[in-house]
Amino acid sequence: MKGTSGRTRSRNGANLEHAHLLNQRVILEIVRLHGPVSRVDVARLTGLTNQTVFNIVDGLHQTGLIRDFGRKVAERGQPAKLFEINADAAFSVGLHLERDHIASVLVDFKGVIRSRTYRAGHLTTPAEALKQALSSIRELRQKNHHKRILGLGIALPGPMDFQHGKVVFSPNFPGWEQVKVQDYFNRSTKLPVVVDNDATAAAIGESWYGAGRPLDSFVYIYVGVGVGGGIIVNGRPYRGFRGGSGELGHLVVDKRRNAQLCGCGKRGCLEAYLSLTSLTQRLGQAGLDGRSLTKIVELFEQGNEIVLDWLKTAAAYLTEIIGDLQLLFDPEAIVVGGHLPSPLLSFLIERSASIGQKNRRVDRYVRILQGMLQDEAAALGAAVLPIDDLIAPNYERITEGQHPSLLELWDSGN
Numbered sequence: 001m002k003g004t005s006g007r008t009r010s011r012n013g014a015n016l017e018h019a020h021l022l023n024q025r026v027i028l029e030i031v032r033l034h035g036p037v038s039r040v041d042v043a044r045l046t047g048l049t050n051q052t053v054f055n056i057v058d059g060l061h062q063t064g065l066i067r068d069f070g071r072k073v074a075e076r077g078q079p080a081k082l083f084e085i086n087a088d089a090a091f092s093v094g095l096h097l098e099r100d101h102i103a104s105v106l107v108d109f110k111g112v113i114r115s116r117t118y119r120a121g122h123l124t125t126p127a128e129a130l131k132q133a134l135s136s137i138r139e140l141r142q143k144n145h146h147k148r149i150l151g152l153g154i155a156l157p158g159p160m161d162f163q164h165g166k167v168v169f170s171p172n173f174p175g176w177e178q179v180k181v182q183d184y185f186n187r188s189t190k191l192p193v194v195v196d197n198d199a200t201a202a203a204i205g206e207s208w209y210g211a212g213r214p215l216d217s218f219v220y221i222y223v224g225v226g227v228g229g230g231i232i233v234n235g236r237p238y239r240g241f242r243g244g245s246g247e248l249g250h251l252v253v254d255k256r257r258n259a260q261l262c263g264c265g266k267r268g269c270l271e272a273y274l275s276l277t278s279l280t281q282r283l284g285q286a287g288l289d290g291r292s293l294t295k296i297v298e299l300f301e302q303g304n305e306i307v308l309d310w311l312k313t314a315a316a317y318l319t320e321i322i323g324d325l326q327l328l329f330d331p332e333a334i335v336v337g338g339h340l341p342s343p344l345l346s347f348l349i350e351r352s353a354s355i356g357q358k359n360r361r362v363d364r365y366v367r368i369l370q371g372m373l374q375d376e377a378a379a380l381g382a383a384v385l386p387i388d389d390l391i392a393p394n395y396e397r398i399t400e401g402q403h404p405s406l407l408e409l410w411d412s413g414n
């Protein structure tokens, strides 16, 4: 992978083989996004010739990556055969390691969660967290031992060194900077492992299976113990030079001298107002227990003043950031999701949209959508990472080195 400092600028060209590998992935993606589809539909949606589409679809069908879905009802002539993604072609495990919980999911090829584990509790040291994470993965694999698992995706808070699969700097997740997460899980599970920042993973999850599915480009805001961002451009994540892009939580929104102190040491960061940590702190100062999400929802439904006041302040700062993101990226939509309970997220989004319109901070055409994957977005997104690595039509990835054909990959049993 590129991305080392001091490199000269270069571009990988495509030879015929690359073009074929790319077309396989493009067609698989079209079947995934639009299936059930006929071969003629695929040709129309990709601009490829019927001959190319027929050959590739037949190949994908033979390997079992796609399967029959009956025939199209036709007014005249032979009704066309329809194809869809084969949900059972492969599975993937995703794990989200957060400061207060570990969630893991086993996802089928269609993105449906087929099995899950959840462990709540504060993780004191990286060693303890890794031990618990590994035991979650083992539990999932034991329950699904007959399924073909493509790989393991790990989502962690904080900016990532994506290339080396480790945390760069995580203000609220101390001690993780030196842990080689990818190596650890690779050695202990013998699976291909991809590690990413949790907000980017959640954005990829929403892009494949949630609110981002119909969108080419969007910015995702993850509200959890911290606040993060994921950027999707033309269906692909934009990770930045090292993998540290989208650290929205540490953009300064409150410039006052006495602004809230953030875990990173700065004052006035978005995270100091919008995260679950900040809500828990506010509730704690008032002698209320805000550590359980059920309790938070209960307080919200009772119209608790502290929760409402927190939401209003958080919405005002969120609006500022959305206005900035719009100016920077001009995205199709902004998707807000994460671990914050759904009723509070809805309130936050509605309030933020209405503030934005009133003070003209956010353009009328900007759509602010709620994430559909809720609190499992990061775990599901993590599960997509190894699938994305293997089958997404990622031109750079295909041309950068040895990348097997999907047909070879499936014929050889991975």
Ligand SMILES: [Zn+2]
Residues within 6 Å of the ligand: 249, 250, 262, 263, 264, 265, 266, 269, 271
């Ligand atoms: Zn900060």
